[in-house]
Amino acid sequence: MQPRAFISYSWSSPGHQARIRQWAEQLINDGVDVVLDIWHLKEGDDKYVFMEKMVSDDSVTHVLIFSDSEYAEKADARKAGVGTESQIISREVYSKVQQSKFLPIACEFDDSGEPFLPTFLKSRIWIDFSTLEAANDNWEQLVRVLYGKPAFEKPSLGKAPSYITAEVHAPASPxxxxxxxxxxxxxxxxxxxxxxxxxxxxxxxxxxxxxxxxxxxxxxxxxxxxxxxxxxxxxxxxxxxxxxxxxxxxxxxxxxxxxxxxxxxxxxxxxxxxxxxxxxxxxxxxxxxxxxxxxxxxxxxxxxxxxxxxxxxxxxxxxxxxxxxxxxxxxxxxxxxxxxxxxxxxxxxxxxxxxxxxxxxxxxKRQADRTDVPFAEVMQAELLILMMAFVTDGTRWYPQTLHYSSRSGAFPFFVKAARHRDFQRLAKITGIGSGDELRRAVSAGVARLEVNRWTNFWMSDRTFRGSLNLDALDTLP
Known part of the structure; x- marks a missing residue:
C-alpha cells in the first residue's frame, strides 16, 4: 500500500512553515502522498471537518505530528486550531488499537534536552527533526516507517512521482x-x-x-x-x-x-x-x-x-x-x-x-557561485583539459573560460609541477612520464589545433605555454 501522510503542525513562524512545506515536498519526491493544509484546505472549507476527516480517514496511513514548543502549548491548552486538531488526534490515539498511525516528530527541545510534545504523546517514540542536520540524519528512518520497512531491510526503491503539488513555489530537488x-x-x-x-x-x-x-x-x-x-x-x-x-x-x-x-x-x-x-x-x-x-x-x-x-x-x-x-x-x-x-x-x-x-x-563564469570550487579552479580544470586535447590525437577543445584568465595566467597545479615529485601527479593523469616528452607532445598538439590562429586570448600567452608552465615542468628535483 502506498503511504499517505497527513501533516499536523503549528504555524509558529514563517520559517517553521517553510520547513514543513519543504519536508512535505521531499516526502512526495520519495513516493509518499502528503496531505497538507496549505495545499488541500481551500477557501470556504470547514477546517475542523477537514482535520477530523484526515485523522480518521482509513486512506491516511500516518499522521505526522511536527511538534515544537508552540504546538505543545496549544495542544495542552486546547487553544486555536492546533488545540482542536490535537483533541481529535488524542481521541483517536487513545481509542484505536493500531496506534502506529500517529508519529511524533520533535522539532524543538527544552533546556533539559527533552522534546516539546503534547502530554498525550510524551510516552510515544519520536523522531528528531530539531535541526536540519538531524532531519537529514533521520530522514531514512522516517521514510522506512512510512513504507513499513524496518531498519534491517533495504528500503523500497522506486521512482518519485512526476506531479507538482504547489503552483507558486518550485518543488524541492528530488x-x-x-x-x-x-x-x-x-x-x-x-x-x-x-x-x-x-x-x-x-x-x-x-x-x-x-x-x-x-x-x-x-x-x-x-x-x-x-x-x-x-x-x-x-x-x-x-x-x-x-x-x-x-x-x-x-x-x-x-x-x-x-x-x-x-x-x-x-x-x-x-x-x-x-x-x-x-x-x-x-x-x-x-x-x-x-x-x-x-x-x-x-x-x-x-x-x-x-x-x-x-x-x-x-x-x-x-x-x-x-x-x-x-x-x-x-x-x-x-x-x-x-x-x-x-x-x-x-x-x-x-x-x-x-x-x-x-x-x-x-x-x-556568472554561475560560478560555489565557494568550494571558485571560478579560478574551474579555469585551471579547463587548462588541464586543453593540455589533454593537445596530447590526445583526434581530440579538439576550445577553452572558453580561459578568456577570463589574468595576464599572468599562473595556475597552482601547473606551477607546482615544476618540481619532479609534483610533476608525477601530472604524469599519472597524462600517461607521459617526463617533462621533455610532455613538452614535445603539447607542442605537436598546439600546431595540430592551429592555436596560433585563435584570437583574443592574452597576446603574451597565445599558445598557453606560460599558463601551462610548460618550459619549467619537471625541471626541479
Missing amino acids: ALTKFAALKQAILQGKMGLKLYREDFLRACYEYADALRTRTRPDVVNMGQRIVEDCGKLKLVRDHIVDWVRLESATKPSAEFDETLVSMLEKLLELKSRPPEINSWNDAWFDAHGVFVYETFLYIVAVLLETGSFDSLHLVFTNHYLLPGTESIGADRFRTFDAFYGYSDALQVLAPEGKRLYAPAGELI
Missing part, C-alpha cells in the same frame, strides 16, 4: 534527500551502497531529463530560455559535484570509477536529441549542451582538488559510448571532447552592441 541517504550510507559503511548511489544519480538524471526540450519552444528569445534552463540545471551540477567530492575524497574505488564513467555517458545522452523527436532545431538542446560542458569542468576541478589522479586518467583516456541519436555509422564512441558545449544564442548575455568570444564561458 535528488536532495537521495544524496543525504547516500552520504550516510558512505560514511556509515552501509550495505547496498550501489543502490543508494544509483537512486541518487537516477534522481539527478530524471530532473535534468524533464527539462529537455521535446516540442517547439513557445518563446520570443531562445537565448533567454537557455539562460533560464541552465540556471535550473545548475542544481544538478551541484548535486553531481557534491557526490564526486564525497566519494573521491573518502574512499575512491573501482566501483566509483565505473559509476563515474557511466554517469558521464548519461550526461552525453542528456545533451543529445531525444530519440522520439523527428523535427527539431539544434538550439533546442543548447541548454543541456552547456550544462554538460560546465558539469564536466567542475568534475575535473574536484578530482584535481581531491588528488584523484587515477580517476582523471580514466576520464581522459576512456572512450565514451554515444547515444543512439548521435552515433554515425560504425562511429559509436568519442573521447572526452564530446563534453564540450557551445551556444551562439547565449550572445544574449553580451553588452549592447557587443559580441562575446565565448558566450558559454560567460554563462559559466
